[in-house]
Amino acid sequence: MTSTTANRPADTTPAQGPALSIGGLLRRPEAGAFLGLLAVLLFFAAFGGLTFLKPAGMSSWLNVAANLGIIAIPVGLLMIAGELDISVGAMVPFGAMTVAVISGHYGLSIWLGIAVTMTFGVTVGLINGYMVIRTAVPSLIVTLGSLFAVQGIVLGLTVLITKSTSVALTVQGPAKAIFGDFLFGGQLQVMVLWWLALTAAYVFFVHLSPKGNWIFAMGGDKVSARNAGIPTDRMTILLFVLSSTSAAFIGMCQAILYNSAQVAGGQSFIFNSIISVVVGGVLLTGGFGSVVGIFFGTITFAIVNQGIYYTDFDRNWSALIIGVLLLLAVLMNNTFRKMALSATTKKKGA
Amino acid sequence: MTAPILALKSINKSFGPIDVLHDITLEVRPGEVLCLLGDNGAGKSTLIKILSGVHQPTTGTIELDGQEVTFPAPRVAQEAGISTVHQFGGTFPLMSIGRSFFIGVEPTKGWGPFKVYDRARANAIAVKAVQEMGITRITDGDRLVGGLSGGERQSLAIARAVHFGARVLILDEPTAALGVKQATHVLRIVNEAKRRGLAVIFITHQVMHAMAVGDHFAVLIRGAVAADFRKGEKTREEITDLMAGGASMASLEAEIEGYMASHGGHPPPLTQA
Ligand SMILES: Nc1ncnc2c1ncn2[C@@H]1O[C@H](COP(=O)(O)OP(=O)(O)O)[C@@H](O)[C@H]1O
Ligand SMILES: [Mg+2]
Numbered sequence: 233m234t235s236t237t238a239n240r241p242a243d244t245t246p247a248q249g250p251a252l253s254i255g256g257l258l259r260r261p262e263a264g265a266f267l268g269l270l271a272v273l274l275f276f277a278a279f280g281g282l283t284f285l286k287p288a289g290m291s292s293w294l295n296v297a298a299n300l301g302i303i304a305i306p307v308g309l310l311m312i313a314g315e316l317d318i319s320v321g322a323m324v325p326f327g328a329m330t331v332a333v334i335s336g337h338y339g340l341s342i343w344l345g346i347a348v349t350m351t352f353g354v355t356v357g358l359i360n361g362y363m364v365i366r367t368a369v370p371s372l373i374v375t376l377g378s379l380f381a382v383q384g385i386v387l388g389l390t391v392l393i394t395k396s397t398s399v400a401l402t403v404q405g406p407a408k409a410i411f412g413d414f415l416f417g418g419q420l421q422v423m424v425l426w427w428l429a430l431t432a433a434y435v436f437f438v439h440l441s442p443k444g445n446w447i448f449a450m451g452g453d454k455v456s457a458r459n460a461g462i463p464t465d466r467m468t469i470l471l472f473v474l475s476s477t478s479a480a481f482i483g484m485c486q487a488i489l490y491n492s493a494q495v496a497g498g499q500s501f502i503f504n505s506i507i508s509v510v511v512g513g514v515l516l517t518g519g520f521g522s523v524v525g526i527f528f529g530t531i532t533f534a535i536v537n538q539g540i541y542y543t544d545f546d547r548n549w550s551a552l553i554i555g556v557l558l559l560l561a562v563l564m565n566n567t568f569r570k571m572a573l574s575a576t577t578k579k580k581g582a
Numbered sequence: 583m584t585a586p587i588l589a590l591k592s593i594n595k596s597f598g599p600i601d602v603l604h605d606i607t608l609e610v611r612p613g614e615v616l617c618l619l620g621d622n623g624a625g626k627s628t629l630i631k632i633l634s635g636v637h638q639p640t641t642g643t644i645e646l647d648g649q650e651v652t653f654p655a656p657r658v659a660q661e662a663g664i665s666t667v668h669q670f671g672g673t674f675p676l677m678s679i680g681r682s683f684f685i686g687v688e689p690t691k692g693w694g695p696f697k698v699y700d701r702a703r704a705n706a707i708a709v710k711a712v713q714e715m716g717i718t719r720i721t722d723g724d725r726l727v728g729g730l731s732g733g734e735r736q737s738l739a740i741a742r743a744v745h746f747g748a749r750v751l752i753l754d755e756p757t758a759a760l761g762v763k764q765a766t767h768v769l770r771i772v773n774e775a776k777r778r779g780l781a782v783i784f785i786t787h788q789v790m791h792a793m794a795v796g797d798h799f800a801v802l803i804r805g806a807v808a809a810d811f812r813k814g815e816k817t818r819e820e821i822t823d824l825m826a827g828g829a830s831m832a833s834l835e836a837e838i839e840g841y842m843a844s845h846g847g848h849p850p851p852l853t854q855a
Contacts, residue, residue, distance in 0.1 A: 448677055449677065
């Protein structure tokens, strides 16, 4: 990303340096998320030592962050655009079960399983998106409906087809290496590479490509955005497709990694992705946020989630820490946003 | 007198059984401010929504430069040079000045799939456009729109419309929520737009604001044009009386006094703002 002070038009008055750079920093939605991450790092370093920053410790939270982050970014983009998607909680087991039934239970090619899983992900996203733009029903309710519907389909079909709620899947060769293996024979999942690559792609799409601007406009004021000629319907559908496909992708990768799929599980992704997004500085009501912020928010969540193992605290306390963290993050991000709004390059006249 | 840019011929508009506009005929000329006056609910917003492509007239025609046109979508009206600034500026509070200025038409640099948003250029152009309209206090295109005052926001939106080549500028109650000083700000910008040869349709129910910039006035009462006159043809009191629906201000005052006398000195209760 370009620095805030570079390439300024020549006609701006000088002597604005310090005020400008503070204002510029505050306007970055990830500023609060970064401070939150630092605070969490310091907290766990103080109470648990630096074990969680050594390779073994790092891979534990990096794995959590990668699986969550791939879902959290599109969920966050929807939130920036003024929508919510909680059906991701059902799309994770749906993705896992689809690939396991096709390539495990029926023993068909893994590539067919992958193709069908991704197609289902896209399909559910299209349905969610169409329902949101065609009806006036809030996306929370629409995706609550699809959350339950998809859960029902997964459970019903799996039991009908396999007479079981858990299906085994063995994958070898390139598909295993690409979608569900550990890197360098260690503990780090290949999903971490996917996460980093996808984050980079999202940063480009949201913050550098001209279309990224549209997502913020939609969340800021949908009617004005549409009147300005932005194809808001197409963008909304695209974002829903991204989130549900990403969730199906994660389910699929987990099934390939762990050699099995369960009908249950996945619900934790609903709240965890929203927490990561909000801790990452995205405004719940839309119009403000950043991919880098969500990235930091996800890491923060993952460190709290895993870091507790490296302290003397009982594991049971981690939910408390996450709750407090969420509230603090929201308060801090609100404060930052207010400061960003009033940040000027020169003193305002009376 | 110059030829009108935009002419409305016998426009009627109903929403189902509700007739909102009746037989509206109006003309807008370049370099002129048409003030559309009327009480709340008179149909002012509906009329301009027809001009900006949000609604379609039930019957009647719109002519642009003498040619009959239709605006099936806001985009079409915009491409024809009709730009609408809505009641609250229609801008995005948490977006930077540069980004909101270029929303939907973002300038890019680079090539092919690696075209990126050109922040420096967007900011420089936006700041220059606003400053040329007389708002010299805006110098930093990275500032968030929500940090601007109400008047500055309206001015930004007007500057944007002018920059993108609007020929007709429609302002829906731009001064309604503003203090005196801020409103003066906006009125100055309206004059600047007029000086540049734009046709301005200025909607308000504040007669003072209308008289400060208007060349031509139309008073809308319950969806019909109750009066259509030019600058200097009517006094402020006459206009106010017209807007009150013919009942003169003096008789209204008498009515209120009568009410207060019979209700122990209390003014009538406010029904809905
Ligand atoms: N979409 C709509 N459907 C039905 N009635 C409407 C609609 N839009 C406006 N109206 C009615 O039309 C009348 C004029 O409204 P409006 O144009 O907003 O008035 P103004 O802007 O002058 O206050 C009001 O009585 C309003 O209730
Ligand atoms: Mg109105």
